[in-house]
Amino acid sequence: MVERIRRSLPMAGLTRGKRSPVTCQFKCANACTRPVCNDSPNEYFRDIVSAGFSRRSLLGAGAVGAMAVTLAACSASGAATTGSAGSAAGGAGSAGGAAGTGGPLAFSPIAPVDKSVDAFTVPGGYDWRPILRWGDPLFTDSPAFDLHAQSAKAQALQFGYNNDYLEILRTKDGRKALLYCNHEYVNPDLMFPETGGPAETERHGIAKAAHGGSVVELERASASEPWTYVRGGRLNWRITADTEFELTGAAAGSEMMTTADDPSGRRVRGMVGNCAGGTTPWGTILSGEENFDGYFRAEGTSTGEKRYGLNAEETSNGWEKTDRRFDARRPDFRNEPNRFGYIVEIDPNDPTSTPVKHTALGRMKHEGATVALARNGKAVAYMGDDERFDYLYKFVSKRKYRKGDRAHNKKLLTEGDLYVARFQGDSDPAQIDGSGALPSDGRFDGSGMWLPLIKNGKSAAPGMSVEQVLVYTRLAGDKVGATKMDRCEDVEPNPETGRVYVACTNNTKRGTDGEAGADEANPRHENRDGHVVEIEEAGGDATAERFGWNLLLVCGDPADDDATYFGGYPADKVSAISCPDNLAFDRSGNLWISTDGQPGTIGCNDGLFRVALDGDRRGFVEQFLAVPREAETCGPLVHEEEGNVFVAVQHPGEDGSFAEPHSLFPDYVSGTPQPGQAATPRPSVVQVFRTA
Structure with missing residues (x-):
């Protein structure tokens, strides 16, 4: 099996630098070999009306x-x-x-x-x-890791594969802590031998158990000592691709969420592709389901399927062969992909709790979500959609945070307003030529607007219901004219200043034939090295619908790249x-x-x-x-x-x-x-x- 996969790696010979075509195969389902999902006509909106404030009044220039x-x-x-x-x-x-x-x-x-x-x-x-x-035993009855004697039952009791988002919540005395970590995807080439080893059904079970997340107790003698994990810790638990989740928000229970296994459209098994995340002010973990499309074999013919990259090819994991819910070509599971691509909330302090998927924060290839509390007490979540030419989002809760009321606060992300970002530069468009050269004012900067998709419980996307906006959030962003970005990954508000930072990893399709060209927020054609955006909300208010921005970094090796x-x-x-x-x-x-x-x-x-x-x-x-x-x-x-x-x-x-x-x-x-x-x-x- 290993050699068959390797001979057919679609990205072989096409990757740049150190990126492995194997990573492309298993992590993002070779997304770069397929047409760009966003074929909307949205370009950079230079004709936007000034937000009524100076960009430089919001952000200091910064000295050299x-x-x-x-x-x-x-x-x-x-x-x-x-x-x-x-x-x-x-x-x-x-x-x-x-x-x-x-x-x-x-x-x-x-x-x-x-x-x-x-x-x-x-x-x-x-x-x-x-x-x-990977494989470390977490429970008293967990078997020790044995590379040559793996099983799905054992893996469900062990630390998962390909860890990503990480949090360590310490006690006041600093000697105990609770670790949370995502497990994004697996690489069967490294986990299993080419011949022999577990049968296909068992191998798929191991892979599903290696996904998800882990909550693990830590301990140390003092703050000057390294942490060690506690095998059999009371709060240790595993979340996998088979764990039951509850759907929340307006899309829960809609017809777009029902399947043969869940006619109610409110209970989902598992989370997959979980990348980055965040820790809420009330102590729960947020995790983003990112490249979920690569887990499903679908018809790939509808507008919604195409916009999310779903297609009829055999998947890299092959789970559709042994688990019917991953075969969305079946009429009774056509909606299963609609139940993935959400922000997940997990209470690490309660292993008996049911984690939830919040549809109110929209469906996309979520890198993660980070929450800041606004001055009025509302929870504001910032999110990036990690796909070439996709968008930056913000969610503002309807309810307000209550100090000490954890049960109330755990419902803050179930209802609120959802926005998508539009950026406007303040330089002459002729100076943004795709080379990455700075405009005459010496900065890439400008103003922006948060365009509502859901506002006061109603859809602001023309021709779409609230439920449709939450399930097909990308299509809603297309309709309102959001700015196409160079793969928004992690989005983090600075807890001291409130300024928000957006990591745009890269986009080698920028400015190529038929694709969107450079703009001041994404100033390089064939952007291979990425950049970092710095945002300041108008008046320092996280709930504001206007913002100023600049590029903190335009990345690369300055020894070889002037841009x-x-x-x-x-x-x-x-x-x-x-x-x-x-x-x-x-x-x-x-x-x-x-x-x-x-x-x-x-x-x-x-x-x-x-x-x-x-x-x-x-x-x-x-x-x-x-x-x-x-x-x-x-x-x-x-x-x-x-x-x-x-x-x-x-x-x-x-x-x-x-x-x-x-x-x-x-x-x-x-x-x-x-x-x-x-x-x-x-x-x-x-x-x-x-x-x-």
């Missing part, structure tokens, strides 16, 4: 700093930055260069690491250790960065960016980067860590006051096979697995901690 470090190109061996590959308990690294930003998390930025290096690289004075790995921009900071004094994905903040107000697929001229392992946002260091990018070869950096979490940084390392050694792994992360000692450990890469949650 004078002192920084100059970083070299990728290190081919990693020796200058990593030392040895490390052990299962971690491997301390060292890095050249002057010390970076001061404060509780001071470090000297590492040099980029060549994409061939299988090492987890950290700065000098830091070490790393895996907290949880880069780092918030005004000297481009020759920053770490090269490409394909921004997940975002986080530290207590000092810095933005942290994890990358996914640093392609093109960079050609280096993905990493985690810190970016200053204000003052004369605004736009100063420093690389903190690099993940092993063919891996993606996910779920960054920064506990600055403790000197700890956490990441989820996804798909290490993705382009290898069961017989010939390309990575042995995280169980290697000088490149070989420890005795008793599996000779295969294992996606893991990693803690980086200060040692000096």
Whole structure:
């Protein structure tokens, strides 16, 4: 089976930089080989009426700093930055260069690491250790992980595969915590041998059990010690592709949600493709179902199916062969895909609770959702649709947050107003030529509007009911004229300033034949390196329907690309960065960016980067860590006051096979697995901690 899949990889020879065609196969169903889902005529709206405020009255220009470090190109061996590959308990690294930003998390930025290096690289004075790995037993009755004796029953009791969004909720004394982590997708090539191994039905069961999420108790002796997980913790639980969920919101119970298994249209089995997420002010976890289309075989003929990328091809997972609900060609399961693509809310403190899918936040390829509380107490959720030329969204709850009333607050996302973004630049359109060159005012910036899709319980999308807007949210965005973006991934409001940051990973179709050209919010044709948008809501009010914006970063390697921009900071004094994905903040107000697929001229392992946002260091990018070869950096979490940084390392050694792994992360000692450990890469949650 492995070789058959590999010979037919549709993206083989078409990927750029380090992106593996295997990742394209299993993670996003080879989306780049298919026509762009958004064929609406929406372009950049230059004729929008001014929002009545100056862009510069909202956002400071940011001065240029004078002192920084100059970083070299990728290190081919990693020796200058990593030392040895490390052990299962971690491997301390060292890095050249002057010390970076001061404060509780001071470090000297590492040099980029060549994409061939299988090492987890950290700065000098830091070490790393895996907290949880794929297959680690979570319950007292969980079997130990055995690569050669896997079963669906065992996997449902073990840590899942390809971890993504990460949260660690600590107790007041700092010695206990609750970890939540998404499990986005699986790679059968690395999980199962080419011949032998589990039968197809069992293999599919293992894969479904490896999806979803994990809630796991952690403990440590003191705040200066690394975390360890608690096997058999009282609050440990697994969510899988078979777990029962409840649908909430206006679309729940509609005809578009009914199937043979659920005539009520209110109960759904499983979540899939869960990527990023957020933690609510009331302590629940939000998780975004992203590339759900790749799990279903459908007719692919209706407008709605086409707009979401559903098609009649056999899926990469093949679950439709053994589980009828994934075959949407069947009339009795035609609506099953309509029940996926939502923001999921999970209460990590209650393993007996039923997680929910909130239709009020719309259906799309959700990267995730993050919630801020507005001045009036309403919950505001920001969301990106991770598809080329798709949109940026915002949800404003109808009800208001009540401090201490968790039961009430858990209903805030069931009803409210849904918006989509339209961006307007303030430069002469002739100056936005697709090259990425700055316009004459020295900034990519402008104003914008949040266009209502649902307002006061009524549809604002012409010809669509409320239920239709929530199930076919992309079509509603098309109708109102939203701005086509370059793959909005994580969207994070800064908890200190309220400014909102949007990671646009890339869009190599921008400006190509028949596709939308450059605009000031997406200023490069064939945008391979991505950019980061900074938004400030009008009057600092998260519920406002107008905003100002600018581009904080136009990513790439400034040594090889003149069309880069780092918030005004000297481009020759920053770490090269490409394909921004997940975002986080530290207590000092810095933005942290994890990358996914640093392609093109960079050609280096993905990493985690810190970016200053204000003052004369605004736009100063420093690389903190690099993940092993063919891996993606996910779920960054920064506990600055403790000197700890956490990441989820996804798909290490993705382009290898069961017989010939390309990575042995995280169980290697000088490149070989420890005795008793599996000779295969294992996606893991990693803690980086200060040692000096």
